[in-house]
Amino acid sequence: MEALKNxxxxxxxxxxxxxxxxxxxxxxxxxxxxxxxxxxxGADAVYIGGQEYGLRSNAGNFTFDEMxxxxxxxxxxxxxxxxxxxxxxxxxxIDGLEKYLRGLGEVGVTGIIVADPLIIETCRRVAPDxxxxxxxxxxxxxxxxxxYWKEEGLDRVVLARETTGEEMRLMKEKVDIEIETFIxxxxxxxxxxxxVLSNHMTARDSNRGGCCQSCRWDYNLVEMEDGIETAITxxxxxxxxxxxxxxxxxxxxxxxxxxxxxxxxxxxRMKSIHYIATVVGVYRKVIDAYCAxxxxxxxQPEWLEELEKCANRPAAPAFFEGTPGAxxxxxxxxxxxxxxxxxxxxxxxxxxxxxxxxxxxxxxxPGDTVEFFGPNMDTFSQVVGTVxxxxxxxxxxxxxxxxxxxxxxxxxxxxxxxxxxxL
Amino acid sequence: xxxxxxxxxxxxxSEIKRQIEAGAxxxxxxxxxxxxxxxxxFDREQIxxxxxxxxEYGKKVYVAVNAIFHNxxxxxxxxxxxxxxEAGAxxxxxGDPAVLMAVRAAVPGFPLHWNPETTATNWYTANxxGKRGAVRVVLARELSMDAIxxxxxxxxxxxxxQVHGMTCMFQSKRPLLGHYFEYMGKNMEIEERQGAQNMLxxxxxxxxxxxxxxxxxGTHIMSPNDMCIIDELLDMIEAxxxxxxxxxxxxxxxxxxxVTKLYRKAIDMCVEYPDQYExxxxxxxxxxxxxxxxxxxxxxxxFFKETVY
Numbered sequence: 217m218e219a220l221k222n223x224x225x226x227x228x229x230x231x232x233x234x235x236x237x238x239x240x241x242x243x244x245x246x247x248x249x250x251x252x253x254x255x256x257x258g259a260d261a262v263y264i265g266g267q268e269y270g271l272r273s274n275a276g277n278f279t280f281d282e283m284x285x286x287x288x289x290x291x292x293x294x295x296x297x298x299x300x301x302x303x304x305x306x307x308x309x310i311d312g313l314e315k316y317l318r319g320l321g322e323v324g325v326t327g328i329i330v331a332d333p334l335i336i337e338t339c340r341r342v343a344p345d346x347x348x349x350x351x352x353x354x355x356x357x358x359x360x361x362x363x364y365w366k367e368e369g370l371d372r373v374v375l376a377r378e379t380t381g382e383e384m385r386l387m388k389e390k391v392d393i394e395i396e397t398f399i400x401x402x403x404x405x406x407x408x409x410x411x412v413l414s415n416h417m418t419a420r421d422s423n424r425g426g427c428c429q430s431c432r433w434d435y436n437l438v439e440m441e442d443g444i445e446t447a448i449t450x451x452x453x454x455x456x457x458x459x460x461x462x463x464x465x466x467x468x469x470x471x472x473x474x475x476x477x478x479x480x481x482x483x484x485r486m487k488s489i490h491y492i493a494t495v496v497g498v499y500r501k502v503i504d505a506y507c508a509x510x511x512x513x514x515x516q517p518e519w520l521e522e523l524e525k526c527a528n529r530p531a532a533p534a535f536f537e538g539t540p541g542a543x544x545x546x547x548x549x550x551x552x553x554x555x556x557x558x559x560x561x562x563x564x565x566x567x568x569x570x571x572x573x574x575x576x577x578x579x580x581x582p583g584d585t586v587e588f589f590g591p592n593m594d595t596f597s598q599v600v601g602t603v604x605x606x607x608x609x610x611x612x613x614x615x616x617x618x619x620x621x622x623x624x625x626x627x628x629x630x631x632x633x634x635x636x637x638x639l
Numbered sequence: 640x641x642x643x644x645x646x647x648x649x650x651x652x653s654e655i656k657r658q659i660e661a662g663a664x665x666x667x668x669x670x671x672x673x674x675x676x677x678x679x680x681f682d683r684e685q686i687x688x689x690x691x692x693x694x695e696y697g698k699k700v701y702v703a704v705n706a707i708f709h710n711x712x713x714x715x716x717x718x719x720x721x722x723x724x725e726a727g728a729x730x731x732x733x734g735d736p737a738v739l740m741a742v743r744a745a746v747p748g749f750p751l752h753w754n755p756e757t758t759a760t761n762w763y764t765a766n767x768x769g770k771r772g773a774v775r776v777v778l779a780r781e782l783s784m785d786a787i788x789x790x791x792x793x794x795x796x797x798x799x800x801q802v803h804g805m806t807c808m809f810q811s812k813r814p815l816l817g818h819y820f821e822y823m824g825k826n827m828e829i830e831e832r833q834g835a836q837n838m839l840x841x842x843x844x845x846x847x848x849x850x851x852x853x854x855x856x857g858t859h860i861m862s863p864n865d866m867c868i869i870d871e872l873l874d875m876i877e878a879x880x881x882x883x884x885x886x887x888x889x890x891x892x893x894x895x896x897x898v899t900k901l902y903r904k905a906i907d908m909c910v911e912y913p914d915q916y917e918x919x920x921x922x923x924x925x926x927x928x929x930x931x932x933x934x935x936x937x938x939x940x941x942f943f944k945e946t947v948y
Binding site: 308 | 707708709710712713716735736737739740741755756757758760761762763764767768779781782786789790793807808809810811812813815816817818819821822823835837838839840841842843845847848849851857858860862863932933934941944945946947948
């Protein structure tokens with residue numbers, strides 16, 4: 217994608233173009249553990265949910281004490297914390313809002329992600345130091361609406377997922393405001409905020425965190441003519457489906473950087489630490505590699521392979537590259553299994569003995585070939601030798617979730633590195 | 640008690656006269672390039688004609704400019720809202736703030752009705768849009784009667800509520816029917832069924848059938864039942880709700896006119912002879928039921944239903 221004209225995105229250093237306006241890499245963090253992993257693996261910022269006013273009533277969701285700890289942890293790494301407060305509130309949600317937003321201000325979060333003007337205005341009044349970012353729930357998809365929110369004083373807007381790269385370019389040219397956009401993860405197939413399938417099908421309010429993902433279910437298409445019904449979906453046909461493939465914009469990252477997009481967002485507050493570590497780690501590498509040397513940049517096949525290790529649906533670039541076609545939807549399948557299992561989290565490593573101490577996250581046994589990866593190391597393959605438990609008893613397999621086990625590895629690892637096993 | 644406006648969605652200019660005779664007070668019209676899920680297409684000449692006829696009878700016309708806009712059409716909005724004003728419309732219905740920007744730039748002060756459908760859910764936000772130029776807010780259909788009345792009590796803008804018809808449950812930018820036919824290798828069907836309004840998604844588990852259709856704005860999936868609260872109008876009239884809307888999208892002209900007649904009768908009776916309304920409201924509901932197709936049962940929408948989250 218052609219760069220924005222008159223930009224301040226790049227400069228020339230020693231005759232070589234380098235990117236000086238590096239976008240923020242923004243990661244989901246459903247729990248404190250996930251927050252720490254996201255930050256350790258290279259996220260510049262994370263977004264979390266609190267106990268109320270967010271859209272994932274089933275996610276871990278932070279208490280104020282956990283938020284405080286998260287903010288302090290992130291600060292050590294120079295990372296920011298945003299809180300999703302993006303429900304469309306009903307009258308009954310107004311009580312308690314001021315207290316909640318004041319609480320967010322007090323724990324020191326950088327910003328909130330908001331859809332409802334009630335929450336925007338209340339935040340301004342009671343927690344004026346907290347940045348206000350417009351949520352994708354507003355389905356913001358044109359530059360004049362971006363201009364509106366700029367004039368309303370918002371610090372940043374998250375665009376509708378339906379926005380193409382070319383549309384983003386015009387927004388950037390016309391309006392001076394930070395733009396955040398999704399680069400990876402599961403997506404709504406409806407315009408966000410404009411879907412109430414859940415409300416009708418299960419009496420759960422999708423715009424207050426109750427979405428039951430009815431769009432991923434199967435339906436039969438029928439035709440009604442003069443009161444007579446004819447099946448279009450025939451016996452043996454795949455049912456009608458409207459399930460989108462997951463978003464994966466790895467190949468578009470250079471284009472997004474050249475457009476001056478301010479924040480690149482990964483979806484998935486419900487995803488595992490393995491998923492977060494893998495996805496954040498890959499995009500960290502892509503962004504850093506491109507910014508350091510855009511002229512000689514190329515997409516490394518291992519980045520795509522790495523993403524496959526935690527992908528639980530096929531992926532596609534969706535709207536950034538233009539309106540997606542039929543091949544960007546899932547028919548007859550509901551997903552796929554990731555190519556790797558997350559089997560252990562490194563809690564300690566002894567340089568002298570080369571013994572790693574792991575928290576077991578999935579079944580493995582001596583003789584298995586596993587892989588270690590982490591934010592500050594090169595991924596390596598390892599055949600598991602003798603495994604012992606905390607008391608030194610030899611194990612025929614690590615079969616207990618969260619059990620602490622030890623074995624010898626060929627290369628150094630460090631705390632929070634991960635071990636996975638191919639399937 | 641104040642009589643609320645009875646607002647309907649005609650499918651054509653010729654329907655307007657029938658609707659006026661049936662008792663409609665106001666109309667929503669427009670074209671799908673700018674407006675969402677309309678009962679019919681009105682080009683510019685037809686909009687002018689519709690306004691002329693309506694105004695002769697003292698009725699109002701609101702033009703729907705409530706699509707979710709992308710840059711291309713957002714750039715046309717100044718011109719379109721200028722046309723709407725010149726044509727003499729009484730208000731513009733909008734959801735996207737781009738329309739507010741266009742009105743400020745091209746026709747400052749022109750009356751706006753805020754209707755983002757699913758996201759108008761509390762009185763504070765209703766008043767927020769009021770401060771920015773909306774004179775009316777159209778409440779989400781997913782609210783309960785109690786929430787509607789509480790909103791009206793706290794609102795500084797007029798409040799419109801849908802009382803009858805289908806509601807939209809889902810809008811995607813993607814052509815989902817076309818994609819399904821393409822996936823099934825039935826590419827011929829895509830052409831043949833362009834604009835078809837007779838397709839349904841069958842949800843076997845809930846035994847519901849959801850109308851589904853495509854247009855310029857994407858794919859729309861509609862509620863399986865038609866809401867009808869012709870027998871429950873009193874509380875909202877007492878609370879002073881300003882406008883009752885009958886949405887007639889995907890219905891026939893005869894159906895729409897018949898429903899208008901019933902609500903005209905119900906509203907008049909409810910205001911003028913409330914005791915008689917209490918006695919006859921069951922009959923009104925039965926008369927409404929008699930108009931329904933077999934696969935479109937009536938229900939009371941979310942007026943008396945709790946949603947959790």
